[in-house]
Amino acid sequence: MSDPLERIRAAYADYDRSGRARLWDPANPGYARLARDRDAATASLLRACLSERAAPVLDVGCGDGGMALVARAQGVAAEIVGVDLLPERVARARERAPWATFVEASADALPFEDGSFAAATALTLFSSLPSSELEAAVAREIGRILRPGGWLIWYDLRISNPRNPSVHGLSRARIAALFPGWRTELRSITLAPPIARRLGPATPILYPLLEAIPALRTHLIGRLQCPT
DSSP: OOOHHHHHHHHHHHHHHHTGGGGGOTTSHHHHHHHHHHHHHHHHHHHHHOOSTTEEEEEETOTTTHHHHHHHHTTOOEEEEEEESOHHHHHHHHHHOTTSEEEEOOTTSOOSOTTOEEEEEEESOGGGOOSHHHHHHHHHHHHHHEEEEEEEEEEEESSOOTTOTTOOOOOHHHHHHHSTTOEEEEEEEEEOHHHHTTOGGGHHHHHHHHHTSGGGEEEEEEEEEOOO
C-alpha cells in the first residue's frame, strides 16, 4: 500500500479490529496517571502560548476531541478547532465537545487561510505519519496556518515502539529538521506505557520514581515557535 493516507486509515482500522484501544483504558491506574500528567502539561503549555482570550487554536490530528475536553477542563480560554483524517473520529469529537469546531481533512492540506491560528497542537500526530515526505508536508502546513510568532504544542514519541510498526519515534534532530529556524523548547516526559499500565495500586508511589529515570521516558513535550 503506497498511498500514505490509506496506510493511516488501514492502521486505525486495524486498531479498531484488534481492540488495541484497551491499551488506553482510563480505568487503569498507571495509564490514568500518564494521561493526567500529559494533559496537565499540555494545558500549561497552551496557557503560556496564548496572549489573548479565546485565541484560535488548531488541534491537528484531533482524533475524538480529547484536546478540546482537556482545554475546557483545565480552564484554557481558547477557540478550539480540530481537524482529522477519519470521519468517524470527527463525528465522535463533535458529540463529545459540541462547543468546539471539527473538520474532516488531511493534515497535509489544511482547509484554512494563512496565519489563521495563534497556536496549534500536534499530540501523537507525527509518529503516526508513515513517510518522511508526509511529515514534511504536514510541518509546512502547520507553519502556513500559524501566525508569525505563533506556537506549536508538541507531544509525541521520541523512540519507536517495537510492538507497533505503525508508529515511530521522532528525535530532537528530526523535529529540528522538520521545523528549521523555529525556536524549540522540548523535554522528555511519560513513563513507558507498557510499564505504566502494569503498576496497578502501586501507581502513586512507583510512577514518579520510575518516570524520574530518563531512559524510561518515551515521549517529548514542549513548544515550537514559528519564525516571525
